[in-house]
Amino acid sequence: MKPPAPRRRVTIVDVARHAQVSTTAVSKVLRNAYGASPEMRAKVRRAIDELGYRPHAGARGLRGQTYTIGVMLPDIRNPFFPEVLDGITQALEDTEYQVLLGPGCNGEKAEARVTEAMIDRGMDGLILVAPVSSRTRLEHVASAVPTVVVGRHGSSPGYDAVVNDDIEGASLVVGHLAGLGHRRIAHIEHHETDPTRLAEMPNARRADGYRQAMRALGLAEWIDVVSTSYTQEGGYRGAKELLERPQRPTAVFAGADVVAMGVLDAVAEAGLSVPDDISVAGYDNTTFAAFGLISLTSVDQAGHEIGRNAARLVLERITDRHTPSVQVSLAPTLVPRRTTARPPE
Amino acid sequence: MKPPAPRRRVTIVDVARHAQVSTTAVSKVLRNAYGASPEMRAKVRRAIDELGYRPHAGARGLRGQTYTIGVMLPDIRNPFFPEVLDGITQALEDTEYQVLLGPGCNGEKAEARVTEAMIDRGMDGLILVAPVSSRTRLEHVASAVPTVVVGRHGSSPGYDAVVNDDIEGASLVVGHLAGLGHRRIAHIEHHETDPTRLAEMPNARRADGYRQAMRALGLAEWIDVVSTSYTQEGGYRGAKELLERPQRPTAVFAGADVVAMGVLDAVAEAGLSVPDDISVAGYDNTTFAAFGLISLTSVDQAGHEIGRNAARLVLERITDRHTPSVQVSLAPTLVPRRTTARPPE
Numbered sequence: 042m043k044p045p046a047p048r049r050r051v052t053i054v055d056v057a058r059h060a061q062v063s064t065t066a067v068s069k070v071l072r073n074a075y076g077a078s079p080e081m082r083a084k085v086r087r088a089i090d091e092l093g094y095r096p097h098a099g100a101r102g103l104r105g106q107t108y109t110i111g112v113m114l115p116d117i118r119n120p121f122f123p124e125v126l127d128g129i130t131q132a133l134e135d136t137e138y139q140v141l142l143g144p145g146c147n148g149e150k151a152e153a154r155v156t157e158a159m160i161d162r163g164m165d166g167l168i169l170v171a172p173v174s175s176r177t178r179l180e181h182v183a184s185a186v187p188t189v190v191v192g193r194h195g196s197s198p199g200y201d202a203v204v205n206d207d208i209e210g211a212s213l214v215v216g217h218l219a220g221l222g223h224r225r226i227a228h229i230e231h232h233e234t235d236p237t238r239l240a241e242m243p244n245a246r247r248a249d250g251y252r253q254a255m256r257a258l259g260l261a262e263w264i265d266v267v268s269t270s271y272t273q274e275g276g277y278r279g280a281k282e283l284l285e286r287p288q289r290p291t292a293v294f295a296g297a298d299v300v301a302m303g304v305l306d307a308v309a310e311a312g313l314s315v316p317d318d319i320s321v322a323g324y325d326n327t328t329f330a331a332f333g334l335i336s337l338t339s340v341d342q343a344g345h346e347i348g349r350n351a352a353r354l355v356l357e358r359i360t361d362r363h364t365p366s367v368q369v370s371l372a373p374t375l376v377p378r379r380t381t382a383r384p385p386e
Numbered sequence: 387m388k389p390p391a392p393r394r395r396v397t398i399v400d401v402a403r404h405a406q407v408s409t410t411a412v413s414k415v416l417r418n419a420y421g422a423s424p425e426m427r428a429k430v431r432r433a434i435d436e437l438g439y440r441p442h443a444g445a446r447g448l449r450g451q452t453y454t455i456g457v458m459l460p461d462i463r464n465p466f467f468p469e470v471l472d473g474i475t476q477a478l479e480d481t482e483y484q485v486l487l488g489p490g491c492n493g494e495k496a497e498a499r500v501t502e503a504m505i506d507r508g509m510d511g512l513i514l515v516a517p518v519s520s521r522t523r524l525e526h527v528a529s530a531v532p533t534v535v536v537g538r539h540g541s542s543p544g545y546d547a548v549v550n551d552d553i554e555g556a557s558l559v560v561g562h563l564a565g566l567g568h569r570r571i572a573h574i575e576h577h578e579t580d581p582t583r584l585a586e587m588p589n590a591r592r593a594d595g596y597r598q599a600m601r602a603l604g605l606a607e608w609i610d611v612v613s614t615s616y617t618q619e620g621g622y623r624g625a626k627e628l629l630e631r632p633q634r635p636t637a638v639f640a641g642a643d644v645v646a647m648g649v650l651d652a653v654a655e656a657g658l659s660v661p662d663d664i665s666v667a668g669y670d671n672t673t674f675a676a677f678g679l680i681s682l683t684s685v686d687q688a689g690h691e692i693g694r695n696a697a698r699l700v701l702e703r704i705t706d707r708h709t710p711s712v713q714v715s716l717a718p719t720l721v722p723r724r725t726t727a728r729p730p731e
Contacts, residue, residue: 142487
């Protein structure tokens with residue numbers, strides 16, 4: 042292959058002129074072989090060959106856009122994240138942008154690897170979903186590429202943020218359970234020690250919201266938090282611990298639906314029934330919660346809307362990187378189902 | 387920024403020599419900011435600055451590798467696919483390769499868009515999981531980039547394939563149910579009309595395997611197949627139809643665990659109990675099936691091993707694109723759980 046010649050690079054505009062079609066038509070042929078007529082495709086392909094145009098995203102990356110949005114997901118198994126992803130892909134559907142996912146990020150090291158890889162591949166913008174990396178690290182990423190952070194509270198001049206009001210969501214759950222007559226309401230949180238993450242992560246906010254709501258309702262003496270992780274296994278371990286208390290709670294607020302799955306498992310294993318012996322609530326309103334046989338009370342944080350907002354913001358940032366940073370906070374709603382009821386007499 | 391100078395491009399080898407470290411160390415610094423000591427990073431960064439090396443995957447893409455493997459997943463909600471993905475990422479963990487996922491592929495058009503986008507971005511190899519595209523289309527992709535197809539039966543000289551023996555898996559389920567005393571065993575399949583897909587898709591193979599096994603066991607007269615889709619909704623609709631039969635089946639073999647979810651929903655809604663009134667089995671042995679409250683009999687098709695094999699093959703193909711194509715077929719195993727039992731008297 043010859044090295045790049047010093048002459049002006051052939052652009053999509055040259056191809057369109059040469060083929061006597063619109064640039065949109067060229068772009069259509071380049072992006073989506075199934076979207077253009079055979080005649081149009083033949084015309085454009087001929088012009089490409091004659092001019093030696095290279096429709097290569099990597100090559101475009103050297104000069105400008107690759108039309109790629111990188112989305113980093115922490116855990117493809119948590120059924121909440123597909124909701125966010127659907128919102129993102131739907132918002133980008135009619136654009137030139139392709140979403141590529143960086144999977145399997147669990148921890149700062151993996152996040153660093155994935156974000157570096159995305160920057161290195163010239164992606165135009167990143168959407169980082171519930172990242173655990175330090176603020177410094179997030180700002181470093183945002184300084185390299187337009188970035189929207191989903192689920193992290195606390196604002197930064199470097200990136201936009203889309204969050205759910207997790208304090209309010211937790212308060213809705215506690216209020217619902219207290220309204221049913223529960224006082225011994227326990228919470229299973231995702232263990233967190235880093236001070237920034239304690240201030241910014243959704244899990245830490247939900248635990249805070251739980252404590253605040255318990256106090257506001259005069260239930261401070263019943264505050265009982267078990268620290269495990271936002272996984273099914275974490276819910277199982279947390280519930281086992283709670284069920285061994287001398288006086289066990291009458292209700293468990295699991296910080297995420299995936300945690301509630303493990304709680305339901307442990308409760309069944311202990312020979313107890315939900316909600317007769319113990320009420321269980323989750324957070325995220327996943328398809329699992331809505332599943333008829335489970336019918337889990339949960340908090341809907343509008344994952345789809347979160348995704349749509351994140352996509353909109355990242356596109357705005359790509360167009361004008363020096364726009365002041367924006368924080369969008371979405372209000373959660375409670376979805377009561379069959380796993381919560383009055384406490385046993 | 388200056389246009390590329392006509393002199394020889396600075397390579398990672400030059401950087402290593404200049405910094406007096408190994409190329410592995412340079413690569414470590416380039417790939418994973420958290421994996422190298424601060425001293426090493428400072429040394430390498432200095433060499434990079436002094437030589438003007440551009441560690442840009444897009445730039446490398448013009449000359450050769452981008453160290454990116456594109457993985458196309460049909461449906462991020464189906465809990466089977468994370469297993470395959472885990473196998474892929476684990477196999478690539480200690481390599482230079484980064485996995486990027488193309489999400490939301492549902493249908494030929496979306497698959498064309500994603501595969502074009504991946505090729506256009508200079509990815510080194512593709513792993514296509516359960517694609518629905520035509521053979522011609524798959525061969526077109528494989529002619530552009532080393533490709534491994536997961537889950538499609540039928541061989542091609544153009545790409546490698548990793549499959550599960552779906553005929554055998556279906557036979558295991560039917561044998562298990564017949565062994566418990568069931569005769570009226572129905573099957574819910576994913577609707578398929580395209581002749582190639584009828585021969586190659588795992589769903590079509592499972593339906594074939596069901597029919598073959600029913601015949602082999604002398605149960606041909608009870609063959610009863612409902613065509614919906616491999617989704618929870620498809621399972622729900624399929625089960626509703628089966629439950630309205632004048633004589634309803636005593637067992638339902640759902641073609642995938644996600645389908646069984648919908649079946650369980652419909653059965654509960656009809657006021658029937660599993661397995662006392664009706665046995666239900668799935669396929670894929672997902673975490674959902676293993677979930678204690680569900681405890682679904684299923685077929686383990688070793689998703690993790692499928693992923694590991696696919697990653698190994700795509701790396702081999704990247705190294706030597708002209709290697710003869712390989713088909714790997716993995717044997718499934720039955721995992722009997724609580725949703726299957728003797729039929730009602």
